[in-house]
Amino acid sequence: MNISQLQDKVVCQEQELEKTRQQLAQASHDPATFTTELAQSRAYAFDPTTRPVEEVVEGCTNSLSRYGFCVIENVIPTYEVPAICQEILEAQAKVGRNIRAIRELVDSEGLNDQELLASDKVSLRPVRRVGRPPKPPNDIVWMPKYARHLANPVVTAVARQVLDDHLRIAQLHPRIIAASSSDGTPGGFGSVHHRGRADTREWHTDWPHDLSAYGSDNPNENVGCIRQPFPDITMCLVMIWYLTDVDENSGGTWVVPGSHKDKRNPRGPSDEITVSAPIPGDMQVTATAGSVYIQDSRSWHASAMHNPSGQERVAVVNRWCPWWLSVDDYAPGSRYNMVCRPISHTEYLALPTELQPLMRHLCLDEPDAIQQPVLDRAKAASLRTRWGFRQLEENSDSLTQANAHIRVPVLPSEH
Ligand SMILES: O=C(O)CCC(=O)C(=O)O
Numbered sequence: 001m002n003i004s005q006l007q008d009k010v011v012c013q014e015q016e017l018e019k020t021r022q023q024l025a026q027a028s029h030d031p032a033t034f035t036t037e038l039a040q041s042r043a044y045a046f047d048p049t050t051r052p053v054e055e056v057v058e059g060c061t062n063s064l065s066r067y068g069f070c071v072i073e074n075v076i077p078t079y080e081v082p083a084i085c086q087e088i089l090e091a092q093a094k095v096g097r098n099i100r101a102i103r104e105l106v107d108s109e110g111l112n113d114q115e116l117l118a119s120d121k122v123s124l125r126p127v128r129r130v131g132r133p134p135k136p137p138n139d140i141v142w143m144p145k146y147a148r149h150l151a152n153p154v155v156t157a158v159a160r161q162v163l164d165d166h167l168r169i170a171q172l173h174p175r176i177i178a179a180s181s182s183d184g185t186p187g188g189f190g191s192v193h194h195r196g197r198a199d200t201r202e203w204h205t206d207w208p209h210d211l212s213a214y215g216s217d218n219p220n221e222n223v224g225c226i227r228q229p230f231p232d233i234t235m236c237l238v239m240i241w242y243l244t245d246v247d248e249n250s251g252g253t254w255v256v257p258g259s260h261k262d263k264r265n266p267r268g269p270s271d272e273i274t275v276s277a278p279i280p281g282d283m284q285v286t287a288t289a290g291s292v293y294i295q296d297s298r299s300w301h302a303s304a305m306h307n308p309s310g311q312e313r314v315a316v317v318n319r320w321c322p323w324w325l326s327v328d329d330y331a332p333g334s335r336y337n338m339v340c341r342p343i344s345h346t347e348y349l350a351l352p353t354e355l356q357p358l359m360r361h362l363c364l365d366e367p368d369a370i371q372q373p374v375l376d377r378a379k380a381a382s383l384r385t386r387w388g389f390r391q392l393e394e395n396s397d398s399l400t401q402a403n404a405h406i407r408v409p410v411l412p413s414e415h
């Protein structure tokens, strides 16, 4: 076959593949089959206390690629869970009180940034980027017990495998799902009058695939969003650290398996999806307290708007990114968003050593250099480049044939 025939063959096979994918999508979205089985088998969950770490990392990576999510179990030992759970609840209260006090000083008393930083009524930290308002400190400063687990070696190994070797935590906050209260207020996430039904959702994908980009059309608050259709690459891993057991009745995260590869989006203006309604094939994650749910930020997911368990669902969410994602460049006027909330130098130095590299970009006083494995790659590339130029001097006659084995095919265009 000549080149043009081969290219035609590629086009044909790609069309055939697309057709088969659509058939598969139809079949998989029958909740009676694929998802029910996955929800029951929990083939997305891996336990590093009973399996070798390499197996867990490989299993998680495959699950992230195939379903868009995975769970690592027993990351926080059971005996530590109650104290950390309590710490998260207290942190949530402290963060809330601090933000209310800042709003009061800004909105009612009109304090400027310097006065705010000097005030002993509130906690604020200067940020790395010049000309931006100071922000409340990163929630991690109120979670020292939790911080000891955040850079867990299995969790970071999965993140490194999927994203890149140099990692940054771009956002971190508690996510509490209310329990029902004695006055009859239903449990669940979100505003009280929307809560309580098992057949409601709040579908979204997460930054940098959050289509409304936190700020909608407000340039001071918009953090940026990747254009649809999203490129098929994992740019951010969202981690949800459960401090209470979760299932269908106790705040398990809703997810649509495989949705990270779908070109549509629940918030897509032209995608004909209703964000508040169930989607065939959706499921809730089940996991015990101390487990970490990890998803590709493109996965369609939602916090449970019902929680009949009688207990609040306690979790910490963080967003992990590779070095090359522009994590804190936009929303220049935003004081309260969760993106890259800063830490002081003292707070940075108090972090566990293994966590420091992942949070160094949050500290104004720490030079944020590229991390070792990425430096090692660059060194290997520069040595190879130097070797190539040495050939000019040492083997110049052989160069005409040196790359004869390299053939670059021109693939047919997708359009
Ligand atoms: O609460 C959950 O289970 C999901 C949280 C979530 O979607 C988020 O924080 O982006």
Ligand SMILES: [Fe+2]
Pocket: 204, 205, 206, 301
């Ligand atoms: Fe989310």
